[in-house]
Amino acid sequence: xxxxxGLASGLLLGSALDAVLADPRRGHPVAxxxxxxxxxxxxxxxxxxxxxxxxxxxxxxxxxxxxxAAQYLAGRRPLPGAALAAAATWAVLGGTSxxxxxxxxxxxxxxxxxxxxxxxxxxxxxxxxxELTAAELARAAVESVAENTCDAVVxxxxxxxxxxxxxxxxxxxxxxxxxxxxxxxxxxxxxxWAAARLDDVANVAPARVTAVLAVALAPAVGGSGRAALRTLxxxxxxxxxxxxxxxxAAFAGALGVSLGGTNVYQGQPERRGTLGDGPPxxxxxLDHAIRLSRLIAAAAAVLCAAAAYxxxxxxxxxxxxxxxxxxxxxxxxxxxxxxxxxxxxxxxxxxxxxxxxxxxxxxRxxxxxxxxxxxxxxxxxxxxxxxxxxxxxxxxxxxxxxxxxxSRSLGAS
Numbered sequence: 001x002x003x004x005x006g007l008a009s010g011l012l013l014g015s016a017l018d019a020v021l022a023d024p025r026r027g028h029p030v031a032x033x034x035x036x037x038x039x040x041x042x043x044x045x046x047x048x049x050x051x052x053x054x055x056x057x058x059x060x061x062x063x064x065x066x067x068x069a070a071q072y073l074a075g076r077r078p079l080p081g082a083a084l085a086a087a088a089t090w091a092v093l094g095g096t097s098x099x100x101x102x103x104x105x106x107x108x109x110x111x112x113x114x115x116x117x118x119x120x121x122x123x124x125x126x127x128x129x130x131e132l133t134a135a136e137l138a139r140a141a142v143e144s145v146a147e148n149t150c151d152a153v154v155x156x157x158x159x160x161x162x163x164x165x166x167x168x169x170x171x172x173x174x175x176x177x178x179x180x181x182x183x184x185x186x187x188x189x190x191x192x193w194a195a196a197r198l199d200d201v202a203n204v205a206p207a208r209v210t211a212v213l214a215v216a217l218a219p220a221v222g223g224s225g226r227a228a229l230r231t232l233x234x235x236x237x238x239x240x241x242x243x244x245x246x247x248x249a250a251f252a253g254a255l256g257v258s259l260g261g262t263n264v265y266q267g268q269p270e271r272r273g274t275l276g277d278g279p280p281x282x283x284x285x286l287d288h289a290i291r292l293s294r295l296i297a298a299a300a301a302v303l304c305a306a307a308a309y310x311x312x313x314x315x316x317x318x319x320x321x322x323x324x325x326x327x328x329x330x331x332x333x334x335x336x337x338x339x340x341x342x343x344x345x346x347x348x349x350x351x352x353x354x355x356x357x358x359x360x361x362x363x364r365x366x367x368x369x370x371x372x373x374x375x376x377x378x379x380x381x382x383x384x385x386x387x388x389x390x391x392x393x394x395x396x397x398x399x400x401x402x403x404x405x406x407s408r409s410l411g412a413s
Contacts, residue, residue, distance in 0.1 A: 006078045008309035010085020011160055015301035017086065018093040019294075022100055029091045033063065034176055041181065045191055053194035056177055060198070064163075064170030071165040088165045092172040094152035095297040098124075098145065102290050105141045109134055109283040124148070126183075128264045135280045142281045143259050145289045146214075146251035147244045151175055153297040154213070155206035157304040161311070174198050185266060200242060207243035211236070211250035213296045218254035220295055221288045228253035231276050235260075238273025245275070252276030254292060255285050 023030075037059045044055035067088060074080040101123045108116035117137045118129035124144035132140065155175070159167035174195070181188045182196035215228040231253025232246060239245025239260070252259040256278040263270050281289070 006074070006081030006083070007085045007160070007164055007312060008305045009078075010082040011089050011157060011305045011308055012301060013082065013086035014089020015093065015095075015157070015297070015305075017090040018096050019297075021090070021096070023094060023097045030172060030176060033059075033173060034180065037173075037177060037180060045187075047190050049190050049193045052181070052191040055181075055191070056174070056195045056198055059177055060170055060173040063173035064166040066166075067169035068164065068166035085160070085165055085168075088168045089156070089160060092156045092160075092168050094148070095293065098148050098152050099290050099294060102141050102145050102286060102293075105137065106283045106286040106290070109138055109286070126265055128267065131264075135282070138281045138283060138286050139259060139261070140263075141286050142251065142255070142257070142289045143248050145286070145293050146247045146259075149293040149296055150203060150207050150210040150243065150247050153293075154210045154300045155203055157300050158206050158209065159202070161304040161308040171202055174202050183265075184268070203243040207246045209300070210296060211246040213299050214247070214250035214254050214292060217292060217295045217299065221254065221292045223254040223256055223288075223292075225254075227256065235273065235275040238275060240270070240272060245273075249275045251289060251292065252278070255281065255288050257281040257285050 040055060040059055044051055044058070070084055071081070074084050101120060105117050105120045105124070108114070108120065112134075114134060114137065117134075118132065121127065121129040121132070121137060121140060125140055127140055129137070129140075156168055156171050159171040161167075163170070177195040178192075178199035180195075181192035182199060183192060211232050215225050215232060218225045218228040228250050232250045235249040235252070236246040239248060248259050252275045256276070258274055258276040258278050258280055260272045260275040263272060
């Protein structure tokens with residue numbers, strides 16, 4: 001969404017300019033748009049809903065885009081934004097022109113000049129005025145004031161509050177296309193379908209707001225708010241249009257008159273439901289309807305400016321919203337504990353010196369072999385030899401026995 005600086009004040013200022021300055025007879029921006037749309041129609045026309053939708057998009061899309069582009073270029077500067085919104089609001093509103101045309105018809109009817117009233121009526125609606133009576137002229141004017149209070153005042157302001165300058169211009173483009181091609185006839189039955197449906201959608205909310213304001217302001221014109229609400233709830237859906245019926249029923253209840261009936265458009269009669277319980281309207285009732293329309297326009301300007309301000313303030317608050325408490329700084333990562341110094345590897349214990357291998361015992365020197373004894377009685381000294389052998393090895397019990405046995409054998413021998 002483009003920036004909305006100065007939009008609320010621009011809506012109020014533009015509404016004030018429209019109340020003071022009527023639409024110029026020449027060079028009006030809406031008239032220039034209508035001329036361009038008429039030229040585009042010659043290129044796009046075909047008895048096709050698709051071609052009609054393309055025509056509506058080609059005409060209304062650039063108008064809305066131009067408004068948003070201008071609002072973007074104005075930026076956040078309040079003065080340019082307010083001036084742009086005021087100029088766009090003044091260009092799209094038609095409340096003063098509506099009241100002026102209706103006042104002219106009222107005066108003509110009050111003076112009994114039906115020809116003047118019939119001459120003025122096409123500026124308000126598309127009915128054939130040639131055969132209309134004074135009561136029918138008054139009814140046509142009251143119904144047109146009720147419906148166009150929504151189309152020319154409340155709806156543009158609501159779309160401006162909701163969508164900025166692009167909403168103002170875009171809605172006016174859609175409504176103008178509906179007035180040009182949204183008719184039930186041979187040429188526009190299919191080609192004008194998209195423009196008519198788009199206008200119906202764009203007016204759903206504004207028509208209900210207009211009706212509610214008419215109910216609320218009914219006492220200001222000598223009417224009853226309760227009667228207006230009752231008529232709105234009972235008869236609002238009796239009209240062929242899903243939006244115009246709400247506005248006309250609320251006006252009928254607020255003024256205490258009856259609206260609706262048979263209307264003739266381009267030679268084709270259309271039967272519409274009856275709205276309200278009172279008598280047909282007269283010139284005085286038309287004056288009350290004009291006054292009620294002006295009051296609704298003033299109330300809508302204030303409400304829409306307030307809505308635009310609240311939406312803009314909400315957008316600024318969203319854009320500058322505090323991010324909340326600063327997140328706590330992350331705890332410093334503790335320094336790693338100093339790695340304890342490795343204990344010095346103890347020096348290996350001194351290997352105990354090997355005990356000195358004891359020197360081997362000195363080998364006992366063998367006993368010297370005794371010198372042989374002289375033979376005694378012819379026997380050699382064998383006993384001495386044996387004794388020497390025994391001394392050379394450990395003696396055991398068996399060895400001693402063997403030695404004894406040997407000794408005995410030797411002795412025997």
